[in-house]
Amino acid sequence: xxxxxxxxxxxxxxxxxxxxxxxxxxxxxxxxxxxxxxxxxxxxxxxxxxxxxxxxxxxxxxxxxxxxxxxxxxxxxxxxxxxxxxxxxxxxxxxxxxxxxxxxxxxxxxxxxxxxxxxxxxxxxxxxxxxxxxxxxxxxxxxxxxxxxxxxxxxxxxxxxxxxxxxxxxxxxxxxxxxxxxxxxxxxxxxxxxxxxxxxxxxxxxxxxxxxxxxxxxxxxxxxxxxxxxxxxxxxxxx
Amino acid sequence: xxxxxxxxxxxxxxxxxxxxxxxxxxxxxxxxxxxxxxxxxxxxxxxxxxxxxxxxxxxxxxxxxxxxxxxxxxxxxxxxxxxxxxxxxxxxxxxxxxxxxxxxxxxxxxxxxxxxxxxxxxxxxxxxxxxxxxxxxxxxxxxxxxxxxxxxxxxxxxxxxxxxxxxxxxxxxxxxxxxxxxxxxxxxxxxxxxxxxxxxxxxxxxxxxxxxxxxxxxxxxxxxxxxxxxxxxxxxxxxxxxxxxxxxxxxxxxxxxxxxxxxxxxxxxxxxxxxxxxxxxxxxxxxxxxxxxxxxxxxxxxxxxxxxxx
Amino acid sequence: xxxxxxxxxxxxxxxxxxxxxxxxxxxxxxxxxxxxxxxxxxxxxxxxxxxxxxxxxxxxxxxxxxxxxxxxxxxxxxxxxxxxxxxxxxxxxxxxxxxxxxxxxxxxxxxxxxxxxxxxxxxxxxxxxxxxxxxxxxxxxxxxxxxxxxxxxxxxxxxxxxxxxxxxxxxxxxxxxxxxxxxxxxxxxxxxxxxxxxxxxxxxxxxxxxxxxxxxxxxxxxxxxxxxxxxxxxxxxxxxxxxxxxxxxxxxxxxxxxxxxxxxxxxxxxxxxxxxxxxxxxxxxxxxxxxxxxxxxxxxxxx
Numbered sequence: 001x002x003x004x005x006x007x008x009x010x011x012x013x014x015x016x017x018x019x020x021x022x023x024x025x026x027x028x029x030x031x032x033x034x035x036x037x038x039x040x041x042x043x044x045x046x047x048x049x050x051x052x053x054x055x056x057x058x059x060x061x062x063x064x065x066x067x068x069x070x071x072x073x074x075x076x077x078x079x080x081x082x083x084x085x086x087x088x089x090x091x092x093x094x095x096x097x098x099x100x101x102x103x104x105x106x107x108x109x110x111x112x113x114x115x116x117x118x119x120x121x122x123x124x125x126x127x128x129x130x131x132x133x134x135x136x137x138x139x140x141x142x143x144x145x146x147x148x149x150x151x152x153x154x155x156x157x158x159x160x161x162x163x164x165x166x167x168x169x170x171x172x173x174x175x176x177x178x179x180x181x182x183x184x185x186x187x188x189x190x191x192x193x194x195x196x197x198x199x200x201x202x203x204x205x206x207x208x209x210x211x212x213x214x215x216x217x218x219x220x221x222x223x224x225x226x227x228x229x230x231x232x233x234x235x236x237x238x239x
Numbered sequence: 240x241x242x243x244x245x246x247x248x249x250x251x252x253x254x255x256x257x258x259x260x261x262x263x264x265x266x267x268x269x270x271x272x273x274x275x276x277x278x279x280x281x282x283x284x285x286x287x288x289x290x291x292x293x294x295x296x297x298x299x300x301x302x303x304x305x306x307x308x309x310x311x312x313x314x315x316x317x318x319x320x321x322x323x324x325x326x327x328x329x330x331x332x333x334x335x336x337x338x339x340x341x342x343x344x345x346x347x348x349x350x351x352x353x354x355x356x357x358x359x360x361x362x363x364x365x366x367x368x369x370x371x372x373x374x375x376x377x378x379x380x381x382x383x384x385x386x387x388x389x390x391x392x393x394x395x396x397x398x399x400x401x402x403x404x405x406x407x408x409x410x411x412x413x414x415x416x417x418x419x420x421x422x423x424x425x426x427x428x429x430x431x432x433x434x435x436x437x438x439x440x441x442x443x444x445x446x447x448x449x450x451x452x453x454x455x456x457x458x459x460x461x462x463x464x465x466x467x468x469x470x471x472x473x474x475x476x477x478x479x480x481x482x483x484x485x486x487x488x489x490x491x492x493x494x495x496x497x498x499x500x501x502x503x504x505x506x507x508x509x510x511x512x513x514x515x516x517x518x519x520x521x522x523x524x525x526x527x528x529x530x531x532x533x534x535x536x537x538x539x540x541x542x543x544x545x546x547x548x549x
Numbered sequence: 550x551x552x553x554x555x556x557x558x559x560x561x562x563x564x565x566x567x568x569x570x571x572x573x574x575x576x577x578x579x580x581x582x583x584x585x586x587x588x589x590x591x592x593x594x595x596x597x598x599x600x601x602x603x604x605x606x607x608x609x610x611x612x613x614x615x616x617x618x619x620x621x622x623x624x625x626x627x628x629x630x631x632x633x634x635x636x637x638x639x640x641x642x643x644x645x646x647x648x649x650x651x652x653x654x655x656x657x658x659x660x661x662x663x664x665x666x667x668x669x670x671x672x673x674x675x676x677x678x679x680x681x682x683x684x685x686x687x688x689x690x691x692x693x694x695x696x697x698x699x700x701x702x703x704x705x706x707x708x709x710x711x712x713x714x715x716x717x718x719x720x721x722x723x724x725x726x727x728x729x730x731x732x733x734x735x736x737x738x739x740x741x742x743x744x745x746x747x748x749x750x751x752x753x754x755x756x757x758x759x760x761x762x763x764x765x766x767x768x769x770x771x772x773x774x775x776x777x778x779x780x781x782x783x784x785x786x787x788x789x790x791x792x793x794x795x796x797x798x799x800x801x802x803x804x805x806x807x808x809x810x811x812x813x814x815x816x817x818x819x820x821x822x823x824x825x826x827x828x829x830x831x832x833x834x835x836x837x838x839x840x841x842x843x844x845x846x847x848x849x850x851x852x
Contacts, residue, residue, distance in 0.1 A: 005314070006310060006311055011340065015340045019326060022329060023328045023329070026328040092324060092326060094286075094291055094318070094320040094322070095325070095385065097291050098290060099338070099341040099342050100310045100311060100312075100343055101310065102310065238292045239291040239292070
């Protein structure tokens with residue numbers, strides 16, 4: 001006789017993380033993401049062959065970081081919104097929601113696999129691009145900023161995908177590229193709502209943008225809003 | 240015995256589309272066939288029981304709890320959906336193990352439970368193959384294995400026989416029958432009426448979102464007085480039998496056939512009594528006695544064929 | 550001669566069941582229209598997949614038209630002088646960037662899923678189990694995308710060109726501005742063709758709609774940005790691989806605008822035009838090849 005008990009949230013989260021990892025490994029997502037993550041390296045290589053290895057303050061630095069942000073703005077929706085959207089579209093949520101599990105733990109499990117994967121990909125890309133551009137690794141602060149960005153963008157993608165599972169990916173890309181990033185170049189008050197702007201500030205690569213603590217708080221606040229949206233929405237989704 | 244499922248004026252709409260309407264129904268236990276034409280609301284009712292949908296009005300409880308909000312009650316439910324998609328990149332064993340784990344079977348035992356469930360569904364040989372390469376029949380068996388791996392008390396099987404070849408069908412029916420014999424409460428929906436008939440005589444007929452009939456198929460048949468019951472008697476002297484019953488007021492029609500006679504009656508009990516007496520008196524040799532419409536197909540057709548009017 | 554129908558003396562049973570369609574059938578050459586129409590109607594169903602981008606294009610048209618109208622006012626012309634004329638002339642070519650952005654949104658929500666979506670949902674089998682040839686499918690899908698992109702990329706600039714003609718101060722200016730109409734049509738057609746074909750090529754290459762969106766987005770935005778920066782620093786043709794910059798460069802050249810040129814300023818318009826045409830041709834070839842391969846390998850069922 002099988003022992004009857006409700007699975008713990010930890011066990012559920014780890015199980016979902018394991019399944020997510022298996023599915024990522026056995027599909028083309030990893031290859032597609034590697035192609036996208038290789039683009040900053042391509043840029044660094046091409047630029048260095050054109051203008052030679054320069055100072056960190058060369059225009060290449062800002063461009064490279066901007067490209068990494070663009071890469072994350074594509075990877076986060078591709079991984080996270082796809083992972084959520086496909087469950088709903090393929091109706092595999094019927095298996096999940098009929099199990100004795102807290103629904104948010106499904107989202108947590110997916111993020112547990114996907115966010116570190118994105119951080120590894122983008123850090124490798126950033127390290128390689130930085131090495132090519134400046135003959136040394138970029139400062140640690142920039143890695144932290146990119147990691148925070150990966151997490152925050154993933155939470156945005158989670159929120160949007162829980163609202164519109166079928167088209168969550170396209171909508172997240174549109175949100176990040178056509179709302180969030182342009183917001184970052186607007187005057188002070190408005191740009192505080194931009195995730196991209198806060199990450200640029202956290203990276204420390206743009207001297208005109210200061211206030212690490214306030215940037216970190218704003219980033220957490222933006223991510224929290226989308227987390228709440230996702231958590232509330234996922235409780236109500238019917239299969 | 241307390242009811243496993245209690246639906247109280249339960250309705251479910253999808254926007255303007257009706258799923259089920261004002262269903263009040265109790266399920267005590269055993270195995271029940273959920274029947275109805277396409278779009279009647281069978282899957283909606285099953286999904287409500289599985290905790291996948293919230294009633295738009297009224298309530299539905301499973302083991303006394305709301306399956307949508309109460310996590311604990313879902314531990315006792317095993318659900319096999321009607322659609323084919325699963326996590327197709329996983330092997331059958333991985334899929335069933337993960338599902339068992341998500342249903343609360345501890346990590347170390349989940350694999351054993353999954354292996355046992357796959358074995359029970361005749362999938363032991365294919366357990367290490369990825370689901371994406373499976374035929375429809377294999378997918379159905381794998382789905383059933385995911386539903387039973389955590390040893391639930393209540394099984395919800397939505398169209399488990401769809402797309403399965405006749406041999407596999409008979410096998411799956413036998414395996415579901417074995418689960419019922421093991422004491423599980425099972426609700427199984429199907430269009431394949433004779434397979435349901437082989438499983439159970441307890442049915443619920445859903446029609447246009449409402450419960451049109453429920454209970455034992457033979458009892459339901461008795462309630463349908465619009466269509467007289469037909470009794471086919473195969474014998475060597477059909478005219479003698481016909482003469483004995485011709486004057487009875489409950490007999491609506493007598494039709495002579497090549498090997499016997501078909502009698503249509505409004506009171507089958509009296510008809511059987513008189514028939515037995517006539518056979519004994521006349522000494523006619525009866526080789527077969529059957530009721531061609533006392534089966535699920537005919538009952539289903541009578542119930543749903545005329546807009547549900549009896 | 551009598552026309553009375555024959556009476557059956559023994560009665561008749563009428564078969565009311567399935568009857569094979571015996572009416573006229575659409576000719577094989579126009580079956581692509583059914584596919585195109587289906588593509589358009591499914592895109593039109595939700596407000597945000599297509600209608601929101603169309604609304605953006607309408608807003609751009611109103612703003613650019615409004616700028617033209619205000620700058621045509623005599624008081625402002627007297628006050629601002631040549632600057633007013635220059636800005637008024639710049640309104641149309643600069644609006645092309647915004648139409649391109651609206652078209653890119655549609656390419657994300659619709660274009661990059663066109664073929665991949667059919668492959669994933671099994672619609673290929675549905676299409677090719679009928680008397681639909683791969684050619685009909687390709688023309689239908691690309692034609693449907695063209696019809697969706699044209700109101701954004703083509704109608705907007707054309708309306709602005711007409712507005713510019715209507716705001717002419719005199720007949721001489723009107724005649725002088727007449728060429729704006731064919732130029733608007735030309736740049737509109739180029740933009741329409743780019744966004745009706747290139748995203749569809751990505752969707753044909755990657756059988757998963759979501760990965761196709763990601764790769765198309767990476768190609769258009771990230772790769773585009775990279776090559777445009779490399780082109781700028783190296784002063785080479787490579788920047789023409791950036792579709793957005795190339796469209797911009799052709800628009801600037803067509804409308805003879807030398808101010809506010811941005812990244813497109815350094816790009817040779819002939820090379821940009823060549824790049825756009827190569828992209829379109831390659832995209833059509835890829836879609837055709839992939840659909841034919843899928844059809845031939847049995848994904849689409851028997852012909």
